[in-house]
Amino acid sequence: MTTTKNRPVFATFMLLLLCVVWGGTFPATKSALSLTDPIHFLALRFGMAVILTTPFFIPHILRSPKDIDNDPKPATVLLRGIFVGIFLFLGFALQVLGLQHTTASRSGFFTGMLVVMTPPLALLFKTSKMPRAAWLGIPIAVLGIYFMADPGSGGLNLGDWLTISCAFVFALQMIALEFVAGDGKYTGLLMYGQMLVVFIGALIWSLIAGNPFQISGTGWLAVVYTGLFGSIAATWLQTKYQPQVPAGYAALIFTAEPIFASLFAWLLLNELWSGRSLIGAGLILMAMVVSGVKVVYKKR
Numbered sequence: 001m002t003t004t005k006n007r008p009v010f011a012t013f014m015l016l017l018l019c020v021v022w023g024g025t026f027p028a029t030k031s032a033l034s035l036t037d038p039i040h041f042l043a044l045r046f047g048m049a050v051i052l053t054t055p056f057f058i059p060h061i062l063r064s065p066k067d068i069d070n071d072p073k074p075a076t077v078l079l080r081g082i083f084v085g086i087f088l089f090l091g092f093a094l095q096v097l098g099l100q101h102t103t104a105s106r107s108g109f110f111t112g113m114l115v116v117m118t119p120p121l122a123l124l125f126k127t128s129k130m131p132r133a134a135w136l137g138i139p140i141a142v143l144g145i146y147f148m149a150d151p152g153s154g155g156l157n158l159g160d161w162l163t164i165s166c167a168f169v170f171a172l173q174m175i176a177l178e179f180v181a182g183d184g185k186y187t188g189l190l191m192y193g194q195m196l197v198v199f200i201g202a203l204i205w206s207l208i209a210g211n212p213f214q215i216s217g218t219g220w221l222a223v224v225y226t227g228l229f230g231s232i233a234a235t236w237l238q239t240k241y242q243p244q245v246p247a248g249y250a251a252l253i254f255t256a257e258p259i260f261a262s263l264f265a266w267l268l269l270n271e272l273w274s275g276r277s278l279i280g281a282g283l284i285l286m287a288m289v290v291s292g293v294k295v296v297y298k299k300r
Contacts, residue, residue: 001104011244015253018237023260025230026104027268031094032222038096041223043202044215048227049235050199057192058249074189080180081193087173088194088235089201094166101159105271106148108261110279115254116141116287117171125175147280165260174242174250180223180242191235198231255289 031040099107116137145156145164156164181190215223242250262281265271273281 007279008245011241014237014241015245015250018234019256020242020260021106021229021234021237022257023262024264025226026108026261027265027271028222028225028230030099030101030104030107030265030269032215032219033096033100034218036093036219037206037209037211037213038100039093039202039206039209040211040213040215041219042092042096043199043206044223046195046199046202047230048223049195049231051079052228053192053195053232057188067102070089074242076232077186077189078193078284082197083193084176084180084190085171085197087127087169087176089198091166091169091173092198093205094162094169094200098159098162098166102155103271104165105262105273105281106160106277107163108265109148109284110160111167111170111261112258113141113164113167113169113284113287114174116284117168118174121171122175123255133284137287137290140290141284144280144283144285144287146282147276152278166195177178177239178243187236187240191232191239193195194235194239195231229294256284 029041095107095111098110103112120135120138148160177190181187245253258281262271262273
């Protein structure tokens with residue numbers, strides 16, 4: 001059993017595992033989007049996650065209030081998960097739309113900029129103190145984007161801007177999750193509420209858009225991987241273990257995500273990087289470390 005003393009160490013290991021899982025979703029999603037509509041893919045991915053987990057959580061949702069003692073009612077916890085899930089849906093929607101127009105490697109690094117965006121947003125919503133080092137990370141990240149964009153070759157494309165927007169929304173999701181997670185007793189329902197919102201949102205969007213459905217065998221493999229690991233496992237890991245360490249420290253750990261995304265994109269998709277892109281990626285990674293290393297969030 002994990003003791004209170006070594007809980008942060010174990011949580012750190014589990015969040016690093018989360019970064020590995022997240023990193024693998026970028027090339028998986030990129031390969032699926034060669035044929036599949038991005039919103040269809042998102043609906044399939046989280047639809048699988050919701051179908052597999054619903055039988056486990058329905059009994060908890062239907063529990064009688066007299067069985068709950070002083071704990072929040074399951075419906076209340078589920079609503080908290082739904083609140084966080086709104087940000088999760090918007091972030092994933094922007095991410096998969098962006099992956100249609102940019103590489104998996106660039107998507108991984110631009111998504112990782114949520115670490116740079118989290119400190120000023122947390123300061124805005126009065127959930128943290130922001131040291132000077134965190135502010136220093138912002139101009140370093142902007143310089144990194146400049147090198148990755150390579151203005152001489154056309155600069156940032158639509159996919160890059162969509163992915164940067166997704167990082168902003170994911171930063172909001174990170175703050176919202178820490179705010180509602182409490183002591184981690186309700187990980188399951190919080191996770192289920194988030195996945196439910198993403199599935200319903202993507203399903204409604206796909207029905208309104210009315211685009212024809214098509215998917216390859218590789219696409220189905222991507223759905224299985226991202227559904228089981230990128231949705232169920234990743235959402236559970238973040239919901240369970242992020243609140244066990246200071247959010248600034250969690251942000252520092254998440255700097256490993258773009259590294260794994262680039263590694264998997266190179267191994268699986270043979271995505272190569274130019275010298276400017278490597279410099280830009282290095283600067284963004286440096287900005288993430290600078291921003292996350294001393295950001296300590298207040299506990300409500």
